[in-house]
Amino acid sequence: MASSQQKVLVVDDDRFVRMALTEALRSWTYTVVEAARVDEARRAFTDEEPAIVLLDIELPDGSGLDLLTDIKSQSPETVVVMITGSVDVTNTVAALRGGAHDFIGKPVRLEELRVTLRNAFETQELRRELKTARQELASGFSFDEIIGESKAMKDALDLARRVAESDIASVLLYGETGTGKDLFARAIHYASERAKAPYLAINCAALPATLIESELFGYEKGAFTDAKARKEGLFEQARGGTIFLDEIGELELGLQAKLLRVLEEGTFRRVGGLKDITLESRVIAASNRDLKREAEAGNFRLDLYFRLSVIQLEVPPLRERGDDVLMLAQHYIDRANLKRRGKKLKGIAPDVERIFKSYNWIGNVRELRNVIERASILEDGEIVTTAHLPADLLHTAGASSASGTFALPAGGVSLEEVEFELARQAVERTAGNLTQAAKLLDISRDQLRYKLRKSGDYDGGND
Numbered sequence: 001m002a003s004s005q006q007k008v009l010v011v012d013d014d015r016f017v018r019m020a021l022t023e024a025l026r027s028w029t030y031t032v033v034e035a036a037r038v039d040e041a042r043r044a045f046t047d048e049e050p051a052i053v054l055l056d057i058e059l060p061d062g063s064g065l066d067l068l069t070d071i072k073s074q075s076p077e078t079v080v081v082m083i084t085g086s087v088d089v090t091n092t093v094a095a096l097r098g099g100a101h102d103f104i105g106k107p108v109r110l111e112e113l114r115v116t117l118r119n120a121f122e123t124q125e126l127r128r129e130l131k132t133a134r135q136e137l138a139s140g141f142s143f144d145e146i147i148g149e150s151k152a153m154k155d156a157l158d159l160a161r162r163v164a165e166s167d168i169a170s171v172l173l174y175g176e177t178g179t180g181k182d183l184f185a186r187a188i189h190y191a192s193e194r195a196k197a198p199y200l201a202i203n204c205a206a207l208p209a210t211l212i213e214s215e216l217f218g219y220e221k222g223a224f225t226d227a228k229a230r231k232e233g234l235f236e237q238a239r240g241g242t243i244f245l246d247e248i249g250e251l252e253l254g255l256q257a258k259l260l261r262v263l264e265e266g267t268f269r270r271v272g273g274l275k276d277i278t279l280e281s282r283v284i285a286a287s288n289r290d291l292k293r294e295a296e297a298g299n300f301r302l303d304l305y306f307r308l309s310v311i312q313l314e315v316p317p318l319r320e321r322g323d324d325v326l327m328l329a330q331h332y333i334d335r336a337n338l339k340r341r342g343k344k345l346k347g348i349a350p351d352v353e354r355i356f357k358s359y360n361w362i363g364n365v366r367e368l369r370n371v372i373e374r375a376s377i378l379e380d381g382e383i384v385t386t387a388h389l390p391a392d393l394l395h396t397a398g399a400s401s402a403s404g405t406f407a408l409p410a411g412g413v414s415l416e417e418v419e420f421e422l423a424r425q426a427v428e429r430t431a432g433n434l435t436q437a438a439k440l441l442d443i444s445r446d447q448l449r450y451k452l453r454k455s456g457d458y459d460g461g462n463d
């Protein structure tokens with residue numbers, strides 16, 4: 001059913017045609033605006049902003065075709081349906097070229113008009129959805145979505161932006177797992193002039209070599225048993241766009257040689273094909289392994305490494321990104337709040353901040369995201385506390401700071417007092433949860449109770 005916001009402009013110099021159309025349209029709950037002449041129609045179009053225009057071709061002060069052109073140039077989204085008295089091929093062609101959505105002959109059959117309008121509105125709705133989806137897609141992958149203000153990150157983003165603006169043909173992204181290489185690759189694509197063409201990704205670790213080859217290069221009919229028809233590969237499909245070769249370190253040596261040739265010569269052939277096809281897509285390769293070392297060990301072609309590493313962009317690990325870890329934690333807390341209405345997490349406790357900043361985050365941002373998601377489910381209060389951090393995080397963070405920050409004072413120290421002080425801090429940090437506190441100290445709960453009792457003046461935890 002049409003909603004009353006759907007506005008239709010009816011342009012026809014015949015008063016009776018207008019009346020009949022208007023009556024029908026209103027009965028289908030469209031809002032109707034009428035015009036008898038080109039100038040009237042122009043004014044009505046600007047003032048009323050109809051979604052659809054029903055447009056007669058022969059009008060007293062001009063041609064509906066000219067009006068069509070004006071409307072489409074002013075507002076490409078508007079759907080224009082031509083109403084024609086005579087089926088004239090020249091007019092039809094001109095109108096279609098001008099962007100008309102459809103034609104209806106006179107006398108107008110109302111049922112036909114109804115279907116046409118319904119289709120037109122649907123088309124318009126779809127177009128709008130597609131447009132927003134595209135925008136969301138593009139904005140979701142922009143550099144603005146990459147969180148981080150540390151020096152290391154700023155440098156990486158800066159280089160990535162310059163790569164995006166350039167027409168450099170290949171880039172190597174290097175970074176530990178979970179540092180955001182995927183994010184960088186997409187951001188580079190969507191910030192470049194290639195954004196309108198496809199971004200296509202393939203994971204070299206996930207597919208067998210033969211499949212990767214036919215995926216990348218495509219094949220000719222009959223190239224192998226299953227090649228029933230010619231197929232374009234990713235290099236072709238992404239013409240003008242970007243190919244993301246994830247985990248390039250896993251690419252089989254034979255394919256590495258083929259890839260090198262493509263990059264050197266700027267052309268490739270489909271499997272079983274004889275024609276050279278120009279490479280028109282940018283290649284972004286990513287690896288979480290040190291390719292140089294892999295090359296030296298004979299697991300990766302040194303020449304391909306050199307070729308790819310002309311522009312090498314290192315995405316820094318989280319542990320080298322200073323306070324970024326806190327920004328990212330807050331980002332994931334805000335996101336968790338969106339998902340879980342009713343709960344309102346505000347931030348993280350100061351001791352959690354300290355742990356986050358000293359922890360080594362081998363899984364990088366992905367690991368942090370998981371930690372926050374877990375805590376946001378378990379935590380009922382407003383602050384993420386150590387009570388809801390995974391034990392190994394507490395453990396490792398403690399261990400790494402222990403080696404770095406403790407120094408024996410010149411005059412010596414009472415080991416027993418230090419032990420007690422640390423035990424006391426652990427209990428305080430976990431709000432009296434002895435099991436968690438014991439984990440922080442890497443001892444059993446009973447050992448902790450013993451140490452606390454031994455000092456005499458401790459009245460115990462609350463678990």
Ligand SMILES: Nc1ncnc2c1ncn2[C@@H]1O[C@H](COP(=O)(O)OP(=O)(O)OP(=O)(O)O)[C@@H](O)[C@H]1O
Nearest residue numbers: 146147148176177178179180181182183288365366
């Ligand atoms: N700087 C950042 N800002 C916001 N989100 C980030 C950032 N870095 C990483 N992420 C998020 O962390 C997760 C892991 O990132 P991504 O998949 O890009 O890592 P990767 O380097 O490709 O890892 P892998 O080597 O395992 O494929 C994603 O959910 C991503 O959105």
Ligand SMILES: [Mg+2]
Nearest residue numbers: 178181182246
């Ligand atoms: Mg990845």
